[in-house]
Amino acid sequence: MIEIKSLSKQFMNHEDHQLEVLKDISLTVEDGDIYGIIGMSGAGKSTMLRLIGLLDSPTSGEILVDGKNINELTGKDKISYYKSIGTVFQGYNLLMQKTVFDNVMFPLTLSKYDKAEAQAKVNKLLELVGLADKANAYPCTLSGGQRQRVAIARALANDPELLLCDEPTSALDSLTTRSILELLQQINRTMGVTIIIITHEIGVVKTICNKVAVLDQGVLVDNGPVQEVKNHREHEITRELFGGNE
Ligand code: ADP
Ligand code: MG
Numbered sequence: 001m002i003e004i005k006s007l008s009k010q011f012m013n014h015e016d017h018q019l020e021v022l023k024d025i026s027l028t029v030e031d032g033d034i035y036g037i038i039g040m041s042g043a044g045k046s047t048m049l050r051l052i053g054l055l056d057s058p059t060s061g062e063i064l065v066d067g068k069n070i071n072e073l074t075g076k077d078k079i080s081y082y083k084s085i086g087t088v089f090q091g092y093n094l095l096m097q098k099t100v101f102d103n104v105m106f107p108l109t110l111s112k113y114d115k116a117e118a119q120a121k122v123n124k125l126l127e128l129v130g131l132a133d134k135a136n137a138y139p140c141t142l143s144g145g146q147r148q149r150v151a152i153a154r155a156l157a158n159d160p161e162l163l164l165c166d167e168p169t170s171a172l173d174s175l176t177t178r179s180i181l182e183l184l185q186q187i188n189r190t191m192g193v194t195i196i197i198i199t200h201e202i203g204v205v206k207t208i209c210n211k212v213a214v215l216d217q218g219v220l221v222d223n224g225p226v227q228e229v230k231n232h233r234e235h236e237i238t239r240e241l242f243g244g245n246e
Contacts, residue, residue, distance in 0.1 A: 002029040002052065002162075002194075007061035009047055009218075021047050023218045024061070029211075031161075034188050034195045036205040036226070038241060039215035045198040048215070049164050052196065053085055054078070086155030086193075090167040092147040094139040100126065100150050101135040107157040125153040129183060145176035152183060156193075163187070165197040169204060181208045202241045214238050 009022040021044045029035045037045050050056045052063060054070050062069045065081070073081050094103050104125055108118040126132045129149040139147055148168060155163060165184070169177040185208045188195050197204065205212050205226060213223040214237055221235035233239040 001031055001066060003064040004028070004052075005062050005064065007048075007051065007063065008059050009044070009051065009056070010059045021218050022051075022058075025215075025218075025220045026061075027213055027220060027223050029194065029196060031194055032188070032192060033211055034185070034197065034209045036209035036212040037196065037198045037215060038200065038202065038205055038212060039237075040200060042217070043215040044218040045200075045215055046166055049166050049196065049198055053087060053164050054081060083158050084161045086158070086160035086163045088148070088151050088155050088163065088165045088168045090170045092139070092144075092151045094147060094150055094154075096139050098138075099135065100131060100137050100139065100142070103139070103150055104153045104157060107154060111158060121157065122153075125156055128156075128187075129153045143176070144172050145180060148172065148180050149183065152180075152187070156187065156191075161194060163193050163195045165195060167198055167200070170200070174203075177204070178207070184208060202243075214241065 004025055004027050007022055007025040008020070011019045011021055013019050025048070037048060039045050047056070051058055057071050062071065070081060095106065098106070101122055104122045105118060108121060111118070113121060123132070126135055129152055131146060131149050131153070134142065134146065139150065142150070169180050172180060181204065184195060184197070187193050197209065199205065209226055211224060212226050212229050214221050214229065214235065216235070216237045222229050222238045229238060230242045233242060
């Protein structure tokens with residue numbers, strides 16, 4: 001369980017002005033959720049994901065994971081927190097000089113697995129994402145959807161409890177988007193991985209999320225189970241996103 005409490009983040013811009021990117025955000029992600037964070041470009045979505053992934057630290061507030069403040073983790077605890085998270089990006093971030101197999105193997109080279117175990121693991125993951133026949137291919141020969149499948153397999157290599165997805169389908173066409181979302185849902189259901197998915201597309205939220213947070217210029221304007229947020233349409237942005245009278 002992830003409890004975000006009064007989380008704020010400020011950056012200094014070029015003129016030395018303080019930019020308030022996240023303002024006093026509180027929400028809870030429960031184990032097994034597929035939690036969507038939706039908002040316009042610049043709303044602070046990626047910053048929030050970076051804070052959860054411990055790639056940056058908040059200006060104030062805290063993020064508790066299973067009751068522990070992640071910004072107070074040190075040593076082994078910090079390493080195991082990083083290991084408990086897989087991340088998927090819009091741009092796939094694959095190693096272009098390496099084969100599909102080696103891309104998925106990469107996070108396992110530093111792990112507890114011996115070589116044979118690691119290879120078996122990679123094969124299993126490639127099977128899971130439907131790319132068993134592409135193990136020896138290079139990313140440049142793959143479609144966008146296939147590249148994202150490689151990235152998802154790589155993100156799962158260390159058996160994460162949490163998968164952070166930053167606009168994972170924003171570079172893909174609608175049919176490919178659907179197949180990637182189905183894969184994420186399958187991973188959530190069969191492996192029990194909690195997913196936080198950032199998007200600017202309401203279709204993503206409607207297709208796979210059970211909960212949603214709506215961010216507007218760093219402010220959390222709505223959040224909760226998707227159907228509730230949709231029915232209440234508390235905020236103008238939420239109404240715009242979910243459409244008028246659907
Ligand atoms: P989103 O992912 O919703 O598009 P971001 O979280 O990437 O939004 O960015 C939110 C705001 O924070 C933007 O105005 C962006 O320019 C600013 N920002 C993000 N990272 C930094 C940084 N490292 N330094 C200064 N400003 C930043
Ligand atoms: Mg972003």
